[in-house]
Amino acid sequence: MNSSDSIKFKSMFIALTLTFSSTLCAQSLEQAREAAAKGDHKSALASFKKLAEQGNTRAQLALGGMYAMGVGTPADTKLALTWFQKAAELGDRDAPTFLGVSYYLGEWLNKDDQQAALWFAKGVKIGDPQAKLFLDIMPRNASNTNFEDTRAAAPNDEYSMRDIGTLGGKTCHASAINEQGQVVGYADTKDGNSRAFMTGPNGIGITALATPESKSSYALGINAGGQVVGHVSLEDYSHRAFITAPLGRDAREVGAGRGISNEIRRINNKGQVILKADQLGGDTHLFIVDGSGNDMKKLPEAFKPSNFNDNGTIIGTVSVDQKSNPRFNAALLNLSTMQIRILGSLLGNGTDGNFNGTSFAYGINASGQIVGKSSAKGEVDRAFITNTDGKNMRDLGSLRRDGNSQANNINSSGQVVGWSATENFDLHAFVTGANGNNMRDLNSLVKKPIGIVLEDAESINDKGQIIAKASNGFCFLLTPRPTAVR
DSSP states (O other): OOHHHHHHHHHHHHHHHHSOOOSTTHHHHHHHHHHHHTTOHHHHHHHHHHHHHTTOHHHHHHHHHHHHHTSSSOOOHHHHHHHHHHHHHTTOSSHHHHHHHHHHHOSSSOOOHHHHHHHHHHHHHTTOHHHHHHHHHSOOOTTOOTTOOOOOOBTTBSEEEEEOOOBEEEEEEEEEEOTTOOEEEEEEETTSOEEEEEOOGGGOOOEEOOOSSOSEEEEEEEOTTOOEEEEEEOTTSOEEEEEEEGGGEEEEEOSTTSOSEEEEEEEOTTSOEEEEEEOTTSOEEEEEEOTTSOSOEEOOTTEEEEEEOTTSEEEEEEEEOTTTSOEEEEEEEETTTTEEEEEEOTTOBOTTSSBOSOEEEEEEOTTOOEEEEEEETTTEEEEEEOOTTSOSOEEOOOSSTTOOEEEEEEOTTOOEEEEEEOTTSOEEEEEOOGGGOSOEEGGGSSOOOTTOOEEEEEEEOTTOOEEEEETTSOEEEEEEOOOOOO
């Protein structure tokens, strides 16, 4: 977590531990809570401690939270753990869930998903519904594949949701997903470095990729055959691009000698990749390369690629009106002819015939529909979708009437995913129906624990599986449930 997330977690954790009601010593407990609310944490600590020693499990939870977060006292992990465990031993319904959350988030205890799952399971046994929601989203190992919930879709429960996991650290970023549901990205390790990862089908079993030697590595793309691309970071801050064989095996360097620093961000199902090679003089050269590192085609310098499909259509941005009003516009490049076509923006053409506003293209499907973000009326940026020929850019709207939104990816059915501002000005992940219709908040389509918000949807495959980033720093795979019989 970053510092802002840590503060939010601390506030949420203490609030939860201080707001439970109790029939035991109710008046004294209320006085302790009032002292905490007024900022008199030392008085609150003394009151909670007295009640906790008398066996009040609500006070034990509050006291454990104060020791865990260092409120009114220096933080003390051992004492916090002791009081939470005492509350659990005395049968408090919420204590196992608090311990599970603590191990799961890894904020004051070392992150331990196995311990978290054990405590959530105990919470389920004594009837805590939040424990069940947390247990349902926990990462699953490759040896435990009988997890997928096959319940038919119902309102507010159209997707199952699972944490992809980490590599021992506290953050995860999922970059891409293929048709088998294999997910790639990068996650923190216990020593604080980022490592490239890959999962098995349906997001099960996160493992670190064996990449060329480096402390940090990043997996950024995967195709249907399980070939993974990305780069490793060296001590001089330069990058070395890599590609793997199918199933993520035998990673090797691509583009050696092409630049002082090389990156690959995308791979298509033909095994073609976009190679970015930084030069000594500060220039950047861009190439299309096959999986063997051959058949290189240098891309026009004015074109900055972001994605491409199997049909040789590459999307990206170009700089327009560099003299009078320099800005970027989404564009597409035909690999066969090397011709660039500017897509314009949602603001249309100005009186001078030039495109107004800015736009960026991020995703393209096999049919050629393009999605991204563009300047729109009302001084906002909006997610857009085009026809299969890349024309007729259409505003997808937002979850807030006058809010910003961005489309990140699109599948063969025209389902689009991305993020949007909400009525509270928060950012929430969204998904649309076919052809970009009917933007919906992903958070309203899945049952999930309190405190976890899906903030951004990065990609979607043709099965409708979505990878999303959450407010707790973890990444999740959302799988559509079977359609309910109406």
